[in-house]
Amino acid sequence: MTILDQLTGCARERTVQAKLRISLEELKQQALSLPKGNFTFEKAIKKPGLSFICECKKASPSKGIIAQEFPYLQIAKDYEAAGADCISVLTEPKWFLGSDQYLKKIADAVSVPCLRKDFTVDEYMIYKAKMLGASAVLLICSILSEEQIKEYISICDELGLSALVEAHDECEVRMALNAGARMIGVNNRNLKDFSVDTGNSRRFRKLIPPDVLFVSESGVSSVEDVRKLCEIGADAVLIGETLMRAENKAAKLAELRGVL
């Protein structure tokens, strides 16, 4: 079994457990009774220039523990103060050591839009993301069918959430486009073997039409990486590990944004 199979299996199991506490119908009703979102995540990325999505992540399956100390609220506030356009929060508990509560507390404390970074395998998780204060959810092509992506995008539309549809190869980019994605994240990391190649973003950029937002995800570690991604016309970069390992996150973000 690959790690991706295990991650999706766990996400299904978490959903089964959560449904015992609150049924899908009840959660759906609660989520739909909240004020509709305003697609703020997409809007933040649409602004001219390269946008920065900064990630709060304690650990990952490929790197183990990345941050021994994890004052997630302070990290999120530092990101915001240093000019992050959006914040990505891992909620997957087992491999990424994330938590729904991290997202809820961060979304309450900052005014930039937050992405629920998790392995969405059930519509339940989208309603839950809304309840937690997220402005966007991640839909990973390699674990979903085109039909599911379509269906989940329409649930997001109903809630005013943005969907970041993640693709790792040409076939998945086409699948995302066919499903009506307005925002595609090209993952430079292969979730099957964890190899990283920022050339993915360069290769797939031309497949993505100009009216679809293009986010380059993973493995961005230097000003040079950022400059190259800017050159190919990325709308945003999603950076986790590089920021999480930096002692001074604000300074690191300023350096990557070219402000220093």
Ligand SMILES: O=P(O)(O)OC[C@@H](O)[C@@H](O)c1c[nH]c2ccccc12
């Ligand atoms: O830490 P990095 O290499 O900067 O990567 C961030 C982000 O792209 C990565 O965490 C990620 C990309 N796709 C995912 C899907 C699930 C969990 C995590 C991810």
